[in-house]
Amino acid sequence: MSSQQYAVPDPPTDAISAVKFGPGPSRLLLVSSWDKNIYLYEVQDGGSSQLLRRVELEAPILDVCFGDNEHEAYTAGLDWAVSKVNLETSEKITLSSHDAGVKSVVYSPEHHLLISGSWDSTLHVHLTDNPERTWSTIRLPSKVYSMSITSTKLVVAMANRWGHIYELERIRKLAAQANNPAPNVLDIQTWQSRESSLKFMTRAVACMPNDAGYASSSIEGRVGVEWFDASEESQARKYAFKCHRQTENGADIVYPVNALTFHPIHHGTFASGGGDGVVALWDGIGKRRIRQYQRNPSSVAALAFSSDGKFLAVGVSPGFEDGQEDSQGTVAVYVRELGENEAKAKGAK
Incomplete structure (x- = not known):
């Protein structure tokens, strides 16, 4: 089964700052916004969802x-x-x-x-x-x-830094x-x-759910992965890579990596979201991209997996990547229902 992405009804009216799923088996999704409100949604299998409450x-x-x-x-x-x-x-x-x-x-x-x-x-x-x-x-x-x-x-x-x-x-x-x-x-x-192993300003940090380490991202289209273990052997494993870049008219355009989140079951897998509107899944252990999804209509501002790893929430809203502070674009929250092995790294058990 391949994943499908659905728009959540009644989204915020201004930039999205965070998306968070509820604890345990909860299907509740919290969204915060620059419009001064938090939104509570209920997400159902098959993509249907509804707004339960808005608090200003x-x-x-x-x-x-x-x-x-x-x-x-x-x-x-x-x-x-x-x-x-x-x-x-x-x-x-x-x-x-x-x-x-x-x-x-x-x-x-x-x-x-x-x-x-x-x-x-x-x-x-x-x-x-x-x-x-x-x-x-x-x-x-x-x-x-x-x-x-x-x-x-x-x-x-x-x-x-x-x-x-x-x-x-x-x-x-x-x-x-x-x-x-x-x-x-x-x-x-x-x-x-x-x-930071990244040379430019940090935009996001996300910890591995197995308590082994964390990933961080920068405004300059890079992600770094490192481990808590301070031993020389463990620190030698840390690495950084380029991502969220587009080639247009022969020029390499670099976007900030605004959001990171680790999969709760497949501990080495994490998702990144960038100013290019793209969400990608990465195998943090194998150092490879698992898949990249279609480009969203605005910059990806926030990401979150549900506790069972079945859903990935994506908050998008206009960014300043084009240099225009009054950028117009879509403000939306999407929920992607993942296939059974969609976030599983190649060769993982």
Whole structure:
């Protein structure tokens, strides 16, 4: 069976910032947008889907994620706030406020940790199972551009092309010990600190679901893959490659790689989405492209696999790749239903 792609009804009216599937067997899909709303859809086999709820916040939303269940969401936005949203009642609670826009928010169900990353060069840490405690701060050397987590680690990609890797258990322990009620700064050492293998600004980072490593992408049409293991042998495996480039009139046009997401079952497989409107699947272990899908009508802004790997959500919206800030184009969310072995690397068991 080959995959088919379907448009989600009632899409956002402005640029899409994130798409996220619900935890476990959930068929719910969260979408955040610069139109100040988060959208909750239900996705069905065969491509049909429906909008269940739309919740408006105070400012454009730059990221969203689910919490412990499919009824709670956390948002990050240009109002500098980190908010919790009840997806059943639309009730909103502000959990903390940064000193600049909040670029990314991630949630760890294993550690009951909500972590936000901001352009103010800080992380805010919230213990979601202990709401009586205030949030804690981790100071960073530069603005946060992207974050991703595994069951044990947090990867923070920053504006200075450096990435910090933290142990979630250590963050949890220090946050639980911090003095209350005043917000406090955690004196925490990074587990690892790495300079990006990509020469240009980082656009996205995504962790491997088996806790082995991560991929990062840049504005200059490249993706790098590396492993957490700091041994010389393991670090020798890291590599980078060119992608999302088009040849027009004999010229090589390079597009930013805006989005990355790993397949939850075939751990070496990940998807990339670029300013060229293209989504590609890659075998990160075998270092080869598995397949490339048809070009979308606008730049790919966000990607997410469902927890069972059956669906791939694709958020597209106009980018600035042509140099026009007022670029006109399609804003849409597509859901691709994958064939049984479509994301499986060649030779994989």
